[in-house]
Ligand code: ADP
């Protein structure tokens with residue numbers, strides 16, 4: 001391990017700063033990036049946990065240019081690799097990828113570059129790593145570090161366990177003296193420990209970033225009318241990218257079609273489509289020719305489009321980790337974005353069925369199923385709670401949330417309507433539970449309250465008790481949501497086990513005797529469709545309580561300047577044009593943050609352009625002049 005004296009550590013700091021500016025065109029590192037890069041440069045093992053959009057890539061891309069040694073990056077997704085490579089090549093960065101789809105020519109180039117030691121980054125798919133003596137070949141090279149991206153895939157406690165990741169533990173034997181750095185966006189403390197153990201990290205530097213994504217506004221609404229609710233949300237973000245996640249393939253097609261009937265150009269995406277159609281949809285989305293995709297979670301993993309302004313979950317996700325990852329695809333550029341979850345209590349039951357069936361079919365060990373069910377229960381809790389969603393998410397990932405009012409969730413924005421007569425409704429629910437002997441599940445209790453003469457109700461004589469039909473005017477799904485809220489508040493208990501039943505708690509008595517008043521909320525359906533442009537809303541500046549996580553976003557300098565708006569749109573189409581010529585998606589050319597800054601600062605020469613975040617010498621040389629010309633011409637109008 002390299003021991004650094006303070007003198008050489010100073011010169012390394014200098015080298016890091018130079019590479020940052022000269023290659024990446026950035027002027028400062030984000031807090032944990034500095035630590036992660038230092039660890040890599042000093043040859044230390046590390047576990048880096050940063051939320052989506054937090055800037056993990058730079059943590060493994062930068063060090064090899066300082067140490068001048070090759071880093072191997074294990075990454076699960078070929079689509080993502082290709083984008084990353086395109087981006088690196090634009091920066092003049094010597095990088096290559098090894099996966100099973102390489103052409104013979106690409107294979108020859110790779111072999112030549114590896115033998116000539118000209119590469120500084122090699123992206124490898126895990127299954128490729130263990131193929132045909134590839135490891136033996138790599139072991140002969142001088143390797144500076146091994147980076148494992150999406151490291152949570154190694155843990156069965158995580159939400160995205162991939163058996164092929166398990167084998168990465170073998171790497172330690174092949175490369176006993178090479179430092180390992182593991183990266184992930186989603187890891188509970190348990191998964192974190194598992195990663196360290198599985199990869200046998202040695203005294204790793206554990207760097208855990210802030211999980212909160214202050215630029216995201218979270219909303220959870222009962223699903224009343226799916227198509228209308230989704231259409232309304234999409235129309236709140238005209239001309240902006242939106243991803244709508246559904247649980248099943250069939251749902252994606254139905255919803256996309258209904259949206260098209262409402263004149264929203266939406267396309268369905270799922271793993272059952274043929275490869276050509278899938279590629280077509282993801283390319284159109286990446287190239288900004290398609291904005292709304294209705295998909296299963298199969299979509300998005302390989303999509304790094306930074307300007308997604310809306311992520312809708314049309315059904316409950318199966319874990320909070322999954323929810324965090326999918327909503328994480330919104331606002332990666334740091335600008336405001338909305339995450340809407342449309343939830344019905346039936347979703348969880350649907351997931352349980354799917355999980356049990358697939359566990360049965362794949363014959364996976366029972367503790368994998370148990371872990372999945374536990375993750376699902378946490379997600380359900382998140383959806384039915386009515387406390388600040390930013391705070392809940394932070395706590396789930398083991399972090400305190402420092403604000404009382406996030407200003408960016410339906411709870412803190414007071415969008416949840418208090419239910420009139422909530423106390424009496426709660427009393428009726430509790431009394432139905434008591435009168436049926438605390439031996440029945442939610443479905444039965446709701447049947448009794450709504451006056452349904454089901455076989456079960458009649459057989460047990462529950463149509464004769466005084467609570468029968470007391471809440472017949474309340475919809476079953478609303479009642480289920482109320483029961484969930486009472487459980488969340490500790491006013492009712494749902495037992496665990498295969499047949500959970502509702503029971504009273506110590507706190508129930510306080511409500512029944514009116515010592516305490518119950519509060520229930522109704523998510524107001526009337527979130528009026530305000531056709532506002534998200535980018536404009538961000539410029540409301542001080543009136544917008546959304547906090548910026550770091551100084552990166554243009555949010556720090558609110559200016560409601562219609563000219564900059566126009567110039568931004570103009571630059572955005574120029575970016576599209578350049579991307580088309582280069583044959584890569586626009587967000588690889590540069591991000592919205594870069595365009596925003598160009599539009600507001602309007603640099604006049606190359607000097608000025610180089611001061612824009614995300615524009616380094618290579619990009620300035622490749623297409624800087626075209627942006628400058630566009631800005632000049634715009635000013636001349
Ligand atoms: P992650 O892999 O953690 O999801 P990325 O590595 O894709 O995040 O980075 C997200 C965005 O942040 C990218 O557009 C990247 O260029 C930008 N970024 C990363 N580090 C910095 C930095 N130090 N300053 C400004 N922008 C940065």
Ligand code: ZN
Pocket residue numbers: 387388389390391405406407408409410411412413
């Ligand atoms: Zn909040």
